[in-house]
Amino acid sequence: MTGSVTVRVPAKVNVQLAVGGPRSDGYHDLANVFLAVGLHDEVTVRPADELRVTCAGPDAAQVPLDHSNLAARAALALAARYGRDANVHIHIDKDIPVAGGMAGGSADGAGALLACDALWGTGASREELLGICAELGSDVPFSLVGGAALGRGRGELLTPLPVGGAFHWVFAVADGGLSTPAVYAECDRLRGAADIPAPEASAALLDALRAGDAEALAAAVSNDLQDAAVSLRPSLAATLEAGRGAGALAAMVSGSGPTTAFLVPDAAGARKVADALQSSGTCRAVRVAAGPVPGATVLS
Structure with a gap:
């Protein structure tokens, strides 16, 4: 396994965020209408001796580089599912605002998941990838799907929505x-x-x-x-x-x-x-x- 894979992944804006009362698990039921917008992070993965994360771009110093990063967690989750080591270098080129309510961390998780799937040739189905995304976080599935969608549950249960223009x-x-x-x-x-x-x-x-x-x-x-x-x-x-x-x-x-x-x-x-x-x-x-x-x- 050589070479690298780069994935581009967008930010989101919530055009509607309707929040129900707190659930017993601490989350809230949502009606969350997502729209993906043209601010992107690029996530590159390549083989390495161990899992590590680097980051460049605006506010990169605020991005965690340990295994708490959603990109690292995505690589670990996919590797565990397919019985392999997550020995990759994940590099994130940030352009989505950090900690800004635009799902930048979630985007990196989805980007790393898709990049590792391509690098390793795991052949995971779209449903499998979306399932891993939902385990990683409420906004991660939409980062994979993009476009426009209604998120139910805590936001992870997606229904694509038609959009008639930009x-x-x-x-x-x-x-x-x-x-x-x-x-x-x-x-x-x-x-x-x-x-x-x-x-x-x-x-x-x-x-x-x-x-x-x-x-x-x-x-x-x-x-x-x-x-x-x-x-x-x-x-x-x-x-x-x-x-x-x-x-x-x-x-x-x-x-x-x-x-x-x-x-x-x-x-x-x-x-x-x-x-x-x-x-x-x-x-x-x-x-x-x-x-x-x-x-x-x-x-x-």
Whole structure:
């Protein structure tokens, strides 16, 4: 076994994140509408004497390089299933914001899984790979699939969704990260003893995706974790307001944050909102992307 395999894998934005009450296992049932967007990590695997992880790119210093990294865990899981050693060097070229609510770590897990499958020639079925993804984390299956999908359960049970056109986004990257468990805990605290209905996907939102209608999508986007993220990071409110003031059709926290996402009408609108956010002093960096895009893809 020689050579290497490189897989490109996208970031995601949650255009709807409906969160049910806490389950007995500590998770929450979700109706999670994912859209893959054109910010990508590239994960390269090659044979090595032992499993190791390296990383380069923006905020690479924040990425764990031990076996807690989802890319390493993916290699170990696939190797265990096929009775082999996970002796590979995994290199991650980061471009997805780290700890930003855009599933960068999950993307790396899916990318490493697909890359190791190709390098080792395991011939795992799509169902097997998706099963391993679900064991690794709630967002990992979507990173493999890409496009647009409704996630049920804790987000890992996916139904692909039709999309009638491209949607343009601007993402404002905040300083530091937010702990996803902490955001869910804050969501539970803010809700108190309220009776939480079972989460359901918005029919209007699914129709807007199907039609490729950005204005209709803007009217339907929602994130039940947004209030919790802003409670833990009050500075996000100023970022959201800056994007709205610049003409974004919709402004929301991406997933559990702290990255904020702004839906815009087109590429020209994206440039305008991005410039305004960059000069607002309310965020560390600004990125522009469109979606949907494919999931994890073998490049070489």
